Amino acid sequence: MSSSPPPGWYRDPSYPLTERWWDGSAWTDHRRQPEQPVPLPTQPRPPKRPGRTKLIALAATGAVLIAGAVTGGVLVLGGDGDGGQE
Incomplete structure (x- = not known):
């Protein structure tokens, strides 16, 4: 017997x-x-918040840019290396 x-x-x-x-x-x-x-x-959907990895990458990039700006400023403005003595 088959069932259909x-x-x-x-x-x-x-x-x-x-x-x-x-x-x-x-x-x-x-x-x-x-x-x-x-x-x-x-x-x-609410907009996605940046992930933790993205925030760390942005913070590291900002730190590198600030360090570069400070280093450049020191070299341009007072980079003769004599410690400010004449």
């Missing part, structure tokens, strides 16, 4: 974009387009 699927709409193997009615013992000539699931409404 219950009556209902199933994908038509001959036409995969349609569904065909199975009456429990044989296919009928009734076909339809498959019902599409209704998409859920999307909610706006």
Whole structure:
């Protein structure tokens, strides 16, 4: 004894974009387009905060720039190396 699927709409193997009615013992000539699931409404997401790695990289870059500016200022303004004596 073989069990067949219950009556209902199933994908038509001959036409995969349609569904065909199975009456429990044989296919009928009734076909339809498959019902599409209704998409859920999307909610706006809050903007992402920068990750910890990004903050560390920005802080390190800022420190390097400040150190470079200080070093450059020292070399340009008083870089003769005599300690301020004439």
